[in-house]
Amino acid sequence: MAFEGLGEKLQNAMRKLSGRGTIREADLKEVMREVRLALLEADVNYKVVRDFTKKVTERALGADVAKSLTPGQQVVKIVHEELTELMGAQHSKLTFSSKPITVYMLCGLQGAGKTTMAAKLGRLLKNTQGKRPLLVACDVYRPAAVRQLQIVGEQAGVPVFTVEGSNDPVAIARASLEHAAKYGNNVVILDTAGRLHIDDELMDELSRMKDATQPQEILLVIDAMTGQDSVNVAEGFQKVLPLDGVILTKLDSDTRGGAALSVKAVTGKPIKFAGVSEKLDGIEPFHPDRMASRILGMGDMLSLIEKAEAQYDAEQAQKLARKIQEHSFDLEDFMGQFEQMNKMGGLSEMMNLLPGGNKFEAGEEEEKAMKRMHAIMQSMTPKERRNPDILNASRRRRIAAGSGTSVQEVNQLLRQFEQVKNLMKQFTGKGMRRRMSGLRGMKLPF
Numbered sequence: 259m260a261f262e263g264l265g266e267k268l269q270n271a272m273r274k275l276s277g278r279g280t281i282r283e284a285d286l287k288e289v290m291r292e293v294r295l296a297l298l299e300a301d302v303n304y305k306v307v308r309d310f311t312k313k314v315t316e317r318a319l320g321a322d323v324a325k326s327l328t329p330g331q332q333v334v335k336i337v338h339e340e341l342t343e344l345m346g347a348q349h350s351k352l353t354f355s356s357k358p359i360t361v362y363m364l365c366g367l368q369g370a371g372k373t374t375m376a377a378k379l380g381r382l383l384k385n386t387q388g389k390r391p392l393l394v395a396c397d398v399y400r401p402a403a404v405r406q407l408q409i410v411g412e413q414a415g416v417p418v419f420t421v422e423g424s425n426d427p428v429a430i431a432r433a434s435l436e437h438a439a440k441y442g443n444n445v446v447i448l449d450t451a452g453r454l455h456i457d458d459e460l461m462d463e464l465s466r467m468k469d470a471t472q473p474q475e476i477l478l479v480i481d482a483m484t485g486q487d488s489v490n491v492a493e494g495f496q497k498v499l500p501l502d503g504v505i506l507t508k509l510d511s512d513t514r515g516g517a518a519l520s521v522k523a524v525t526g527k528p529i530k531f532a533g534v535s536e537k538l539d540g541i542e543p544f545h546p547d548r549m550a551s552r553i554l555g556m557g558d559m560l561s562l563i564e565k566a567e568a569q570y571d572a573e574q575a576q577k578l579a580r581k582i583q584e585h586s587f588d589l590e591d592f593m594g595q596f597e598q599m600n601k602m603g604g605l606s607e608m609m610n611l612l613p614g615g616n617k618f619e620a621g622e623e624e625e626k627a628m629k630r631m632h633a634i635m636q637s638m639t640p641k642e643r644r645n646p647d648i649l650n651a652s653r654r655r656r657i658a659a660g661s662g663t664s665v666q667e668v669n670q671l672l673r674q675f676e677q678v679k680n681l682m683k684q685f686t687g688k689g690m691r692r693r694m695s696g697l698r699g700m701k702l703p704f
Contacts, residue, residue, distance in 0.1 A: 264515045265553045267296035272337065272554070275330035283319060286333070290315050293337070301485030301516030306344065306523045314340050338550050344519055345546035350503060350528035352383075355474040359438050361446045363471065365464055365499065366479035367491055368452035371507035373403060375479050375533060376449040377410035378541040379505075383445055384416060392443035394434040395420045396427040396467065397451040407449055414538050417443070427451060427463060432470045448473070456494040464499060475502035477530065482506045485516035492525045503530040506544070510534045518549065585679075589643035592675055593635040596628070630663050634671050637661040646672060 271292040275281055290311045297307040317336045354360045362379070364372045380391035393411045395418060397403040404420055411418035419434045431448055438446050450467065453460045468476065478501050480488040495501060504521055509532040522528060529544040635643060637660035642649055649657075649672065658665045 341550035380416035381414035507533040
C-alpha cells in the first residue's frame with residue numbers, strides 16, 4: 259500500500275495535537291521531531307525534510323487559528339498544504355503538440371518499468387483522450403525487450419512499431435514518425451533503452467533520439483521503491499536531457515514514499531503519472547493534493563468518484579436503481595456490483611480512497627473471500643441468480659462443487675445477499691426521507 263508506513267506515523271504524530279485548546283511551542287516541536295523522523299525513515303531527501311519541518315513549524319506558530327478549526331486541526335491543515343506544495347502543488351497535465359503527431363519519449367534506468375508504462379500510457383490516451391497512439395520499440399539491447407512491448411501493446415490494444423534486424427534506435431525512432439503519418443497515429447510513445455546506471459553512451463543515444471524526433475515531452479520513468487536513489491537518478495538525467503516530468507512506477511508497492519516526496523523539490527520537475535498496480539489500467543494522473551490527503555488518512559473521494567465514472571454505465575445504473583426501488587434486486591445484480599468493484603481496483607483500492615479507509619486492511623484472506631463469493635455466483639445458472647428461492651439443498655451442493663467451495667460458504671453468501679436486500683428496502687419507500695434527515699446531525703471526523 260502506498261505510503262502505508264509514513265502515513266501511519268504522520269497520523270499518529272498529528273493525533274497528539276487533537277482536541278487541544280492551545281498548542282505550546284514545546285508540544286509542536288515534539289510533534290515535528292516525530293514528523294522529521296518519519297520522513298527520514300521514509301527515505302525522503304534530508305534537505306527536503308529540513309525545509310518541510312521548518313516551514314510547518316513557522317506557519318503553525320504564527321498562524322491565526324480559523325474559528326471553525328481547533329489548533330490541532332489547524333496544524334493538520336498546514337501539514338496537508340505543505341505536503342501538497344512539496345509534491346508539486348497542482349496536477350501537471352500532459353501537453354499535446356500543435357503538430358499532427360505528438361511525440362513522448364520515455365527514458366530511465368533498466369528495470370524502472372518503462373516498457374509496461376509505455377503501454378499503460380498508450381491505453382490511457384486511447385481510452386480517455388480518443389488518441390491513436392503508436393508504441394515504438396527503441397530498446398534493441400535488452401533481450402526480449404521488443405517482444406515484451408509487443409505483448410503489452412497487444413493487451414492494451416495499442417499498435418507497436420518495430421524494425422526487424424535493426425540495432426539503431428535513433429533510426430527506428432525516426433522511421434516510426436513516417437509510419438505514424440502514413441497510418442494516422444497522432445501520438446508516438448518512444449520506449450527507449452535503459453542501463454543499470456547512467457553512462458555517456460546511454461545519454462548520447464537519448465540526446466540523438468531527442469534531436470531526431472523533437473518530442474513534445476521527455477518523461478523520466480523511475481521506480482518509487484528505490485527511494486532517494488531514484489531522485490539521484492533524476493538529477494543525473496536532468497543534467498543531459500530537458501526533462502518535462504516524471505512518472506513514478508510501483509507506487510502501490512512503495513510503503514515509504516521517499517521518491518514521491520523528494521523528486522519535485524530536488525529536480526523541480528512535476529510528477530505527471532503514477533503506476534498504482536501491475537494491471538494495464540493501473541496508471542493514475544498524479545494529484546499532489548489528493549496524495550497528501552491519502553497520506554494523512556483523509557481519503558481521496560475525487561479519485562474514487564473518477565474511478566466510478568470511468569466504469570459508469572448510465573443504462574445499467576438506471577436499471578439497477580429501478581430494481582432496487584421495485585425490491586427486485588437479485589443475485590445477478592449482486593454479481594454485477596462485485597464485477598464493477600473489481601474493475602475499480604478491488605476492495606483494498608476502494609477502501610484506501612475512503613476517509614480513514616487506510617486503517618482497514620483488506621489482506622489476502624479478505625480478497626480471497628471476495629473471489630470465492632464471485633466464484634459461487636458464477637457457478638449458479640442465470641435462472642438461479644434471478645430466483646434465489648429455488649436454491650434447494652441439491653442445487654447448493656452442485657454450486658459448492660462447481661465453485662470449489664463448501665455448502666456452508668454458499669449458505670453464507672445467500673445470507674449476506676439477504677442482508678443487502680433488506681438494507682436496500684430500508685432505504686427505499688416512504689421512510690427514506692425520515693431516515694436521511696436523521697443522518698444530517700452526524701459529524702464527520704474532518
